[in-house]
Amino acid sequence: xxxxxxxxxxxxxFLLPPDMRHWLPADHLVWFVLDIVAGLxxxxxxxxxxxxxxxxAAYDPVMLLGVLIYAYAVGQRSSRQIERLCxxxxxxxxxxxxxxxxxxxxxxxxxxxxTGLGELFTQVLLLCARAGxxxxxxxxxxxxxxxxxxxxxxxxxESRLRRIAAEILTEAAAVDAAEDEQYGxxxxxxxxxxxxxxxxxxxxxxxxxxxxxxxxxxxxxxxSEPIRRATxxxxxxxxxxxxxxxxxxxxxxxRARWEQLIRADGGRGLSGRMVPVEQHYxxxxxxxxxxxxxxxxxxxxxxxxxxxxxxxxxxxxDSRIMPTRHGWVQGYxxxxxxxxxxxxxxxxxxxxxxxxxxxxxxIDQAGDATRAIRRATGxxxxxGTVLADAGYASTTNLTAAGPDRxxxxxxxxxxxxxxxxxxxxxDPPPAATARQRMAHRLRTPTGAxxxxxxxxxxxxxxxxxxxxxxxxxxxxxxxxxxxxEYRFAAAVTNLLRLHTQLATNPT
Numbered sequence: 001x002x003x004x005x006x007x008x009x010x011x012x013x014f015l016l017p018p019d020m021r022h023w024l025p026a027d028h029l030v031w032f033v034l035d036i037v038a039g040l041x042x043x044x045x046x047x048x049x050x051x052x053x054x055x056x057a058a059y060d061p062v063m064l065l066g067v068l069i070y071a072y073a074v075g076q077r078s079s080r081q082i083e084r085l086c087x088x089x090x091x092x093x094x095x096x097x098x099x100x101x102x103x104x105x106x107x108x109x110x111x112x113x114x115t116g117l118g119e120l121f122t123q124v125l126l127l128c129a130r131a132g133x134x135x136x137x138x139x140x141x142x143x144x145x146x147x148x149x150x151x152x153x154x155x156x157x158e159s160r161l162r163r164i165a166a167e168i169l170t171e172a173a174a175v176d177a178a179e180d181e182q183y184g185x186x187x188x189x190x191x192x193x194x195x196x197x198x199x200x201x202x203x204x205x206x207x208x209x210x211x212x213x214x215x216x217x218x219x220x221x222x223x224s225e226p227i228r229r230a231t232x233x234x235x236x237x238x239x240x241x242x243x244x245x246x247x248x249x250x251x252x253x254x255r256a257r258w259e260q261l262i263r264a265d266g267g268r269g270l271s272g273r274m275v276p277v278e279q280h281y282x283x284x285x286x287x288x289x290x291x292x293x294x295x296x297x298x299x300x301x302x303x304x305x306x307x308x309x310x311x312x313x314x315x316x317x318d319s320r321i322m323p324t325r326h327g328w329v330q331g332y333x334x335x336x337x338x339x340x341x342x343x344x345x346x347x348x349x350x351x352x353x354x355x356x357x358x359x360x361x362x363i364d365q366a367g368d369a370t371r372a373i374r375r376a377t378g379x380x381x382x383x384g385t386v387l388a389d390a391g392y393a394s395t396t397n398l399t400a401a402g403p404d405r406x407x408x409x410x411x412x413x414x415x416x417x418x419x420x421x422x423x424x425x426x427d428p429p430p431a432a433t434a435r436q437r438m439a440h441r442l443r444t445p446t447g448a449x450x451x452x453x454x455x456x457x458x459x460x461x462x463x464x465x466x467x468x469x470x471x472x473x474x475x476x477x478x479x480x481x482x483x484x485e486y487r488f489a490a491a492v493t494n495l496l497r498l499h500t501q502l503a504t505n506p507t
Contacts (some may be wrong), residue, residue, distance in 0.1 A: 016090070020097075023090050030070050030091040032499050037066040040123055044116045059101050064109045067095040068117075072492040075470040079103040079110070111476065114484035121347060121491040122372065128343055128498045129373040132505075135340045136370050137384040138450065140458040141362055142338075143355045143391065146466070147331040147473040148319035148482065155311045155321065155330070230297040237290040244286040248277045318479035320351040332474070332482055333358070336465075336490070337366040337386075338458045343497060345369040347490035349483050355391035363402050387454035398434040406451045409439050419448035465489055468496075 016023055024030065045061040070091065071082045083103040085092040093100075110117065128134060252274055259269050277283055313319050313330060322329050335358045337346040346365035350358065366383060374381045383403040390408040398407060408415050419442065428440035441447040465471045469489045474482045 020094055023094060027503070028091065029073060029496075029499060030094050032502075033070045033073065033495070034066050034095065036124075036127070036495060036498075037062060037069060039127075040120070042116075044119070045113055059099070059105055059109075061109065061113070063096060063099070064101060064106065065113075067092065067101070068106065068110065069492055069495065070095050072469055072489055073496055075468055077470050077475055079106040082106055110485075111481070114476075114481055118484040118487040121344075121487045121494075122369075124491040124494045124498075125343070125345070125369060126372060126376045128494050128501075129377050129379075131498055131501055133339075133341055133343045133497065133501060134345070134370075134373050134381065135343075136345070136366075136373075136381050138340045138387065138453060138457070139345065139366060139383060139385075140338050140387040140454045141335065141359070141366075141392065142389065142454075142458040142462060143333050143335045143358060144462045144466075145322040145324050145329050145331050145353075146334050146349075146471060146482075146486070147329050148313075148316045149474050149477045150313045150315035150319050150330050152321065152328060152330045154313050154315045227297070227300045230293070230300040233293040234290070234297050237286070237293040241283070241286040241290050244282050245277055248275075248280045248283055252277065316477040318351055318477075318482075320353065322353050332479065332486075334486055335362050336458060336461055337362050337369075338461050340453075340457060341497075342457065342461060344461060344490045344494050347487050349479070349486050351479060355389075356394045356397055359388070359392050359394075359397040360400060367402075385450060387451055387457065389454065393435075393438075395434055398438055406442065406447060406454075407438060408442065408451065408454075409435060412455065415442055415448070415451060419443045419445075423448075461493065464493055469493060 042062055042065065045065060067082065067086065071077065071085070074091075076082055076085060080103040082092070083100065083106065086096045086100040087093070125134070255270065255274050259274075262269050275281075311321065316330070319330050319332060322331050322333060332349045332351055333353060333355070334349040335347070335355070336344055339345055346362050346369055348358075348362060348365065363386065366386075370381050370383055373379065386403055386405040388397075388405065388407045389412075390410055393407050393409050398405075410418075418439075422443060423445065424440045424443040425445075428437045432440065442451060469492060471486070471489045474485055476482065476485065
C-alpha cells in the first residue's frame with residue numbers, strides 16, 4: 001500500500017538536467033545513431049551546401065541526417081510529424097540539439113540529397129560487415145509491393161490521355177482565337193483563364209506519358225523473342241520469293257531465246273507453253289510461304305500487345321498497378337536480398353509486377369555487396385545457395401550463370417506436400433529439363449529442408465520495413481525518389497540490426 005502521492009510540481013526550474021548527455025541513458029538508440037552518423041563519410045552532403053552568402057546560417061546537413069535516420073528507425077517518416085517531435089520528444093530534441101528544423105527544411109533535405117541517402121546503404125552495409133555480420137552461405141530473395149504516393153483513381157488509359165491532350169489543345173486554340181478577335185493578332189491581352197492555367201505542366205506530362213507508352217511498346221515488341229523469330233521467317237520467305245521469281249524469269253528468258261533460234265532454223269519450237277512468272281508453281285508456293293509467315297508475324301504482334309488499353313498515373317507516371325493478396329495497389333515492386341543473419345545485401349525496386357525479371361539484377365547486386373564485404377573484412381565470403389519462391393521460376397533464371405539456387409516451382413504448401421509424399425533420393429534423369437531437375441532437387445530431404453529457410457530469412461525483413469519503418473507508402477513521387485527512400489529505409493534497418501548485434505555481443 002502506497003504511503004501517499006508523489007508531488008507534481010510543474011513550476012520547478014529544471015524539469016530536465018542542464019546537461020543534454022544526462023537526458024537519456026547512454027545506451028539509448030539516439031546516441032547510437034548520432035555516433036554512427038559522426039563516423040560516416042558525409043562529404044557529398046556537405047559539398048551540396050554553399051556557405052558564405054547573405055541570410056541566416058543553414059542547418060547542418062549532418063544534424064538533419066541524424067534526425068532523419070532516427071525518425072525512420074522509430075517509424076516516423078512525415079516531415080511535419082518529425083518537426084513536432086523535435087519540439088516534444090526528448091530523443092528528437094537531442095538529435096536536433098534543440099534547434100528545431102522546419103518541416104519544409106526536412107522535406108527539402110530529403111529531396112535534395114536523395115542520391116546521397118540511397119548511397120548510405122553501402123556504407124552501412126560495410127559497417128555491419130566489419131562487426132561480423134553478412135553471412136552469405138545461404139541467402140534469400142523476395143519482392144513485395146509498396147504503394148506509391150498516388151491514387152488508383154488517378155490512372156488514365158492511353159486513349160483517355162490522347163483525348164485529354166486533344167481537349168487541351170482544342171480549348172487552348174479556341175481561347176487563342178477568341179483573344180485574337182478581342183485584342184487583335186499582335187496583342188497578348190490577359191493571361192489564360194484559371195481553368196486553362198497549367199502551373200504543373202499537365203499537358204507536358206501527358207505528352208511525356210504517351211511517349212513513354214509508345215517507347216515501352218516498341219521496346220517490348222523489339223525485344224519479343226516470338227516476334228523476332230516471326231520477323232526472321234518473313235524476311236527469309238521474302239528473299240526466297242524474290243530469288244524464285246528471278247530464277248523463273250531467267251528460265252523463261254532462256255526458253256524464249258531457244259524458241260527464237262529453233263523457229264529461225266525452220267523448226268516447230270519447243271513442246272508445251274511458257275508459264276508466266278507469277279503463275280509458275282514454284283513462285284506460287286514461295287508466295288504462299290511468305291503469306292503464312294506474314295500471318296504468323298501478325299499473330300505474334302497481337303499476342304504481344306496488351307489486351308487492355310495501357311494506363312498511366314497522372315500523379316506518379318512511373319508507378320504501376322500492382323496485384324497483391326488484398327487487391328490492387330498503385331505502387332512499385334520492391335526487392336530484397338537478405339543474408340542468413342538478416343542483413344540486407346541488396347535493395348532495389350522497379351515498376352514491373354512480375355518478380356522473375358528481378359533475378360539477374362538483384363543477384364548481381366548481391367554479388368557486388370559480397371565482394372565489397374570481402375575487400376573490407378578479408379573474409380572469404382562467397383554466396384552459397386540462393387533461395388527464391390515461385391515468382392522467380394523461369395527457364396532463364398533456372399539456367400542462368402551464377403551461384404547455386406533453389407527456386408520453388410509452386411506454393412509453399414505444394415513444395416512441402418511433394419517432398420513429403422513423393423521424396424527423391426537419387427540423381428535426376430540425365431535427359432531431365434531444368435524445371436524437372438529443380439523439382440527433383442526440391443523433393444530431396446536436403447533440398448526441402450534448405451528451402452524451408454527462405455520465408456524465415458527474408459519475409460520478416462520485409463515486415464520490419466513496412467511495420468517498424470512505416471514504409472507502406474512512399475513519401476515522394478517518381479521511381480528515382482522511391483528507390484532512394486527504399487534504400488535509405490533498408491540502410492536504417494541494417495543499422496538497427498547492427499545496434500542489436502552490438503548490444504547482445506559487445507565484443
